[in-house]
Amino acid sequence: NAGVTQTPKFQVLKTGQSMTLQCAQDMNHEYMSWYRQDPGMGLRLIHYSVGAGITDQGEVPNGYNVSRSTTEDFPLRLLSAAPSQTSVYFCASRPLHAGNQPQHFGDGTRLSIL
Amino acid sequence: AQSVSQHNHHVILSEAASLELGCNYSYGGTVNLFWYVQYPGQHLQLLLKYFSGDPLVKGIKGFEAEFIKSKFSFNLRKPSVQWSDTAEYFCAVNDETGGFKTIFGAGTRLFVKA
Numbered sequence: 372n373a374g375v376t377q378t379p380k381f382q383v384l385k386t387g388q389s390m391t392l393q394c395a396q397d398m399n400h401e402y403m404s405w406y407r408q409d410p411g412m413g414l415r416l417i418h419y420s421v422g423a424g425i426t427d428q429g430e431v432p433n434g435y436n437v438s439r440s441t442t443e444d445f446p447l448r449l450l451s452a453a454p455s456q457t458s459v460y461f462c463a464s465r466p467l468h469a470g471n472q473p474q475h476f477g478d479g480t481r482l483s484i485l
Numbered sequence: 486a487q488s489v490s491q492h493n494h495h496v497i498l499s500e501a502a503s504l505e506l507g508c509n510y511s512y513g514g515t516v517n518l519f520w521y522v523q524y525p526g527q528h529l530q531l532l533l534k535y536f537s538g539d540p541l542v543k544g545i546k547g548f549e550a551e552f553i554k555s556k557f558s559f560n561l562r563k564p565s566v567q568w569s570d571t572a573e574y575f576c577a578v579n580d581e582t583g584g585f586k587t588i589f590g591a592g593t594r595l596f597v598k599a
Contacts, residue, residue: 402585411494413575413591414529421585429586461528470579471517471536474587476528 373397377462377477384452384484392447392480394462401467403445404429404474405437407458414461420445421467452484487512489578491590498566499598506561506593508576518559519577519587520550529575535559546570568599 378393396403404419406429416429420439434456436448445464449456459481463474492507510516517536521529533544540552550561559576573594579587 404587406589411591413489413491414577414589416586416588419585427585430588463529467585470585471534473519473521473531473534474529476530478528 375462375464375475375477377460377480379480380478381481382483384449384482386452386454386484388452390449390452392449392460392462392482394445394447394477395443396445396462396464396475397443398464398475399442400464400475401442402474403439403462403464405435405445405447406461406463407431407456408461408479409458417447417460449482454484456482457484458482487578487580487586487588489576489588489590491574491576491593493593494591495594495596497596497598500568501565502597504561504563504566504570504595506574506576506595508559508561508590509557510559510576510578510588511557512578512580514580516578516580518550518552519579520544520548520559520561521575521577521589523573523575523592525572532561532574566595566597568597571595571597 375396401422405417406414418437420426462477465474488511490509519534520532535542535552543549576590
């Protein structure tokens with residue numbers, strides 16, 4: 372079982388560049404989310420989606436866009452990378468009406484902005 | 486807005502010592518509570534969860550947590566830690582009546598000395 376797959380695992384960008392972090396899950400989960408993990412700050416929710424065509428903002432959405440054209444995929448776009456976006460990014464998923472179920476996490480993308 | 490507070494950011498223990506990590510959340514409604522663990526270089530894994538029933542929840546690897554509704558707390562405990570418990574621990578809360586956001590605490594880094 373693949374679970375939640377994130378690509379790439381590592382990326383270095385220059386300030387101002389754009390890129391898309393990919394996330395795909397094969398568990399038919401309606402709920403998907405993106406977090407960033409920074410030392411001493413835990414995981415902060417960037418955006419989430421409750422199904423294809425539906426997305427919403429989390430705690431720290433600025434500088435990021437998302438879309439959900441299919442159940443499986445939930446890409447995260449950095450429009451104009453800034454050094455403050457240097458972080459480890461995790462994608463997660465779970466069934467929608469199962470808030471008591473844990474999220475399944477990907478292995479993360481370590482992103483450095485120079 | 487929901488928030489989660491973890492009181493200890495760094496904990497250092499010797500093997501066989503007892504562990505208690507504090508977690509408090511702010512939300513007045515019905516919540517689901519989780520503890521996740523992140524071993525070095527890995528993604529988050531579920532330790533245990535609470536959503537209803539017995540407020541004392543047992544998880545994997547000898548961990549347990551107690552939900553005290555009156556104190557808005559969900560503290561994690563282990564009677565005797567091992568070197569292999571060295572990891573970062575995250576408390577998380579979601580509330581489906583107010584949305585689908587799962588909010589994480591800042592994390593506690595545990596180092597167990599052999």
